[in-house]
Amino acid sequence: xxxxxxxxxxxxxxxxxxxxxxxxxxxxxxxxxxxxxxxxxxxxxxxxxxxxxxxxxxxxxxxxxxxxxxxxxxxxxxxxxxxxxxxxxxxxxxxxxxxxxxxxxxxxxxxxxxxxxxxxxxxxxxxxxxxxxxxxxxxxxxxxxxxxxxxxxxxxxxxxxxxxxxxxxxxxxxxxxxxxxxxxxxxxxxxxxxxxxxxxxxxxxxxxxxxxxxxxxxxxxxxxxxxxxxxxxxxxxxxxxxxxxxxxxxxxxxxxxxxx
Amino acid sequence: xxxxxxxxxxxxxxxxxxxxxxxxxxxxxxxxxxxxxxxxxxxxxxxxxxxxxxxxxxxxxxxxxxxxxxxxxxxxxxxxxxxxxxxxxxxxxxxxxxxxxxxxxxxxxxxxxxxxxxxxxxxxxxxxxxxxxxxxxxxxxxxxxxxxxxxxxxxxxxxxxxxxxxxxxxxxxxxxxxxxxxxxxxxxxxxxxxxxxxxxxxxxxxxxxxxxxxxxxxxxxxxxxxxxxxxxxxxxxxxxxxxxxxxxxxxxxxxxxxxxxxxxxxxxxxxxxxxxxxxxxxxxxxxxxxxxxxxxxxxxxxxxxxxxxxxxxxxxxxxxxxxxxxxxxxxxxxxxxxxxxxxxxxxxxxxxxxxxxxxxxxxxxxxxxxxxxxxxxxxxxxxxxxxxxxxxxxxxxxxxxxxxxxxxxxxxxxxxxxxxxxxxxxxxxxxxxxxxxxxxxxxxxxxxxxxxxxxxxxxxxxxxxxxxxxxxxxxxxxxxxxxxxxxxxxxxxxxxxxxxxxxxxxxxxxxxxxxxxxxxxxxxxxxxxxxxxxxxxxxxxxxxxxxxxxxxxxxxxxxxxxxxxxxxxxxxxxxxxxxxxxxxxxxxxxxxxxxxxxxxxxxxxxxxxxxxxxxxxxxxxxxxxxxxxxxxxxxxxx
Numbered sequence: 045x046x047x048x049x050x051x052x053x054x055x056x057x058x059x060x061x062x063x064x065x066x067x068x069x070x071x072x073x074x075x076x077x078x079x080x081x082x083x084x085x086x087x088x089x090x091x092x093x094x095x096x097x098x099x100x101x102x103x104x105x106x107x108x109x110x111x112x113x114x115x116x117x118x119x120x121x122x123x124x125x126x127x128x129x130x131x132x133x134x135x136x137x138x139x140x141x142x143x144x145x146x147x148x149x150x151x152x153x154x155x156x157x158x159x160x161x162x163x164x165x166x167x168x169x170x171x172x173x174x175x176x177x178x179x180x181x182x183x184x185x186x187x188x189x190x191x192x193x194x195x196x197x198x199x200x201x202x203x204x205x206x207x208x209x210x211x212x213x214x215x216x217x218x219x220x221x222x223x224x225x226x227x228x229x230x231x232x233x234x235x236x237x238x239x240x241x242x243x244x245x246x247x248x249x250x251x252x253x254x255x256x257x258x259x260x261x262x263x264x265x266x267x268x269x270x271x272x273x274x275x276x277x278x279x280x281x282x283x284x285x286x287x288x289x290x291x292x293x294x295x296x297x298x299x300x301x302x303x304x
Numbered sequence: 305x306x307x308x309x310x311x312x313x314x315x316x317x318x319x320x321x322x323x324x325x326x327x328x329x330x331x332x333x334x335x336x337x338x339x340x341x342x343x344x345x346x347x348x349x350x351x352x353x354x355x356x357x358x359x360x361x362x363x364x365x366x367x368x369x370x371x372x373x374x375x376x377x378x379x380x381x382x383x384x385x386x387x388x389x390x391x392x393x394x395x396x397x398x399x400x401x402x403x404x405x406x407x408x409x410x411x412x413x414x415x416x417x418x419x420x421x422x423x424x425x426x427x428x429x430x431x432x433x434x435x436x437x438x439x440x441x442x443x444x445x446x447x448x449x450x451x452x453x454x455x456x457x458x459x460x461x462x463x464x465x466x467x468x469x470x471x472x473x474x475x476x477x478x479x480x481x482x483x484x485x486x487x488x489x490x491x492x493x494x495x496x497x498x499x500x501x502x503x504x505x506x507x508x509x510x511x512x513x514x515x516x517x518x519x520x521x522x523x524x525x526x527x528x529x530x531x532x533x534x535x536x537x538x539x540x541x542x543x544x545x546x547x548x549x550x551x552x553x554x555x556x557x558x559x560x561x562x563x564x565x566x567x568x569x570x571x572x573x574x575x576x577x578x579x580x581x582x583x584x585x586x587x588x589x590x591x592x593x594x595x596x597x598x599x600x601x602x603x604x605x606x607x608x609x610x611x612x613x614x615x616x617x618x619x620x621x622x623x624x625x626x627x628x629x630x631x632x633x634x635x636x637x638x639x640x641x642x643x644x645x646x647x648x649x650x651x652x653x654x655x656x657x658x659x660x661x662x663x664x665x666x667x668x669x670x671x672x673x674x675x676x677x678x679x680x681x682x683x684x685x686x687x688x689x690x691x692x693x694x695x696x697x698x699x700x701x702x703x704x705x706x707x708x709x710x711x712x713x714x715x716x717x718x719x720x721x722x723x724x725x726x727x728x729x730x731x732x733x734x735x736x737x738x739x740x741x742x743x744x745x746x747x748x749x750x751x752x753x754x755x756x757x758x759x760x761x762x763x764x765x766x767x768x769x770x771x772x773x774x775x776x777x778x779x780x781x782x783x784x785x786x787x788x789x790x791x792x793x794x795x796x797x798x799x800x801x802x803x804x805x806x807x808x809x810x811x812x813x814x815x816x817x818x819x820x821x822x823x824x825x826x827x828x829x830x831x832x833x834x835x836x837x838x839x840x841x842x843x844x845x846x847x848x849x850x851x852x853x854x855x856x857x858x859x860x861x862x863x864x865x866x867x868x869x870x871x872x873x874x875x876x877x878x879x880x881x882x883x884x885x886x887x888x889x890x891x892x893x894x895x896x897x898x899x900x901x902x903x904x905x906x907x908x909x910x911x912x913x914x915x916x917x918x919x920x921x922x923x924x925x926x927x928x929x930x931x932x933x934x935x936x937x938x939x940x941x942x
Contacts, residue, residue: 109648131839205801
């Protein structure tokens with residue numbers, strides 16, 4: 045066990061645990077977007093920044109990847125941390141305004157304005173998987189670490205970095221399990237509430253054009269998409285009806301897939 | 305070339321090799337040297353070399369023709385040197401094959417024409433030895449300036465560059481002749497690893513890669529770390545725009561790096577060294593590999609070096625040219641064959657580095673200092689420089705400067721001395737505006753702050769960094785908003801993209817600065833720039849992200865009025881930002897020579913011969929070619 049000070053409180057922590065684990069154990073809230081229990085920490089979203097050290101040597105570090113050290117002083121909610129979180133969330137909202145999770149976080153941490161132009165330039169523009177992806181790497185890690193597939197990964201560097209399949213094709217390693225979709229923290233709007241009871245949210249049917257028509261440029265690595273695959277009969281038989289509904293400007297209610 | 309039969313085992317062998325090397329360095333016949341580092345080759349040194357070789361072969365005279373590294377006088381490349389026994393070494397600049405042939409034909413007379421400078425002898429900082437090429441004041445080449453009196457070389461102290469431009473980098477004996485590998489012999493046979501470590505600590509040497517971490521402390525950490533084997537790595541992934549210090553050393557004096565690394569390996573208990581060099585430096589890669597082969601053949605690398613029982617191997621790993629791979633954790637991942645993305649520190653590479661083993665990573669320049677520190681002692685080294693920054697620093701002086709050069713000056717030399725005295729100031733009678741130190745991670749220091757001594761701490765306080773040593777001089781025709789935009793474009797591409805703050809932050813910073821440079825900025829944008837820069841600096845994982853906003857922050861700090869001119873008046877004071885300027889022709893001054901019509905790629909200039917021309921704005925791409933071309937100052941920029 046190591047002894048550290050967290051927000052002025054002397055606490056004990058297990059050797060080798062991360063600051064995030066310790067903070068959550070003692071119920072100090074730290075928001076995250078790229079952290080998921082059971083996956084290796086990645087440190088990409090920077091939302092879990094906490095302040096360590098004192099005086100001029102204090103600095104912000106990502107709590108998810110920083111291991112506890114004997115005697116260290118940690119502040120999870122200092123002015124500096126709050127400022128960084130607010131500025132970060134402002135940047136996140138600008139990158140992915142469609143995400144409910146990001147909107148909720150922004151609201152929770154007091155972001156009241158977004159001074160950046162939205163990525164797509166137009167408010168209310170459709171989801172653009174490349175531009176709106178926050179590259180938290182959860183899909184890549186869940187695929188490699190939990191599904192042992194490694195069917196997707198990051199490609200490119202800097203502004204051209206993006207999640208991709210090898211050579212742009214679904215690899216033989218991909219078992220179409222849908223874990224990547226499940227892990228994504230920002231695309232809930234596109235694939236809402238795929239729970240065990242109602243696997244088919246049909247949320248995607250409310251989008252125009254329907255996802256199975258355009259999955260090639262959606263950031264969905266399943267071919268065909270999870271929803272469409274599992275509702276196979278519906279896809280073939282009802283597909284045309286859905287198209288007709290779309291053409292008529294009607295919306296299909298999210299349901300349990302009992303369109304028949 | 306030393307064959308395997310001539311393994312260097314003891315001091316006698318080293319002295320024998322030294323004598324052989326002296327015969328090559330100071331031969332009894334005239335010697336012609338041509339600088340064929342990348343900078344020379346880019347200026348067609350190869351043609352000159354070819355012409356000289358041909359001329360010597362035709363004349364059937366026993367002249368020696370050798371290649372050498374870059375002596376640092378880059379603005380005069382290609383350089384040719386004539387060394388005639390008993391006479392000073394004479395340097396000729398801007399050589400053409402024809403001129404070179406004439407110079408060779410004139411031997412044994414030394415041609416005065418085109419001669420730049422002479423070197424009556426050479427000083428060796430490695431052992432303090434001095435070799436006279438001629439009897440002082442023997443009348444030869446009177447009136448020709450000696451190197452040590454040239455403003456460019458006067459203030460320099462060449463420790464790292466001690467052999468660059470003096471020896472043939474392909475030749476091990478010439479390196480040994482100038483005292484090379486003696487430090488290694490002393491270290492292995494006369495000192496314990498602890499003594500070497502203490503010597504490095506005493507020298508006060510700090511890492512020359514940019515951050516300035518004390519080298520001795522790093523070595524101690526690696527030595528004390530648990531885990532075997534240990535590794536030493538030479539970071540030669542030099543990627544700053546306009547910086548070529550490491551290239552100069554690797555191409556001009558590869559053995560100094562090998563010797564430094566071997567001594568480092570001995571001090572830290574490592575037996576394997578890796579040189580990580582970017583593939584864009586093909587000549588450096590070739591010379592390093594050749595130097596490693598030579599050292600292996602001579603027994604200076606391999607099993608039981610100098611019969612001391614200490615074994616050390618070095619290999620070269622080529623990087624694919626990602627800027628971020630200069631960051632030590634990314635560099636390690638790149639060597640391991642993974643994506644070059646930085647990792648959270650701690651654990652530091654000293655504890656958990658390459659393949660999870662203790663690893664010491666130092667810059668080329670740091671390694672090149674080691675042999676001198678061991679040879680002359682840490683106390684001698686610590687006399688040079690300032691209180692907290694010891695020794696010398698190599699800078700590549702580029703941009704709007706008279707003497708583009710690779711220089712080495714003691715720490716604490718002021719920027720004014722570097723720019724105005726060594727660099728000779730800004731050409732074309734223009735005023736110097738600022739200097740960018742430390743590349744894209746550094747900042748712009750304005751001309752009125754040039755009394756700043758160049759050392760790690762002073763530069764940090766001024767909002768810049770030492771960096772690896774690129775120094776870009778800018779004249780008053782440089783727009784600082786444009787400069788900030790340029791470096792942000794570089795960083796936006798070169799960020800690894802893992803951290804959200806660095807990837808998206810640099811993109812957004814560039815977006816805002818671009819908006820300002822197009823005259824579409826708002827005053828609130830400056831606050832947003834400050835806020836976002838703060839976030840990128842505080843919130844990013846590695847050194848690249850943490851220093852990425854420096855170009856913006858330093859230009860905002862020193863040149864805020866320029867930003868405001870772009871925003872409030874929609875005006876670019878330096879006439880650089882294309883969206884904010886228009887070109888026009890003064891009908892009074894224009895004599896209708898038509899030169900601008902010829903150069904205009906957009907066919908925007910109309911007019912008859914000998915009558916004033918006009919520019920059609922719709923076609924004008926604002927490239928500025930007409931402005932450069934016009935001899936009568938008739939092209940106006942608003």
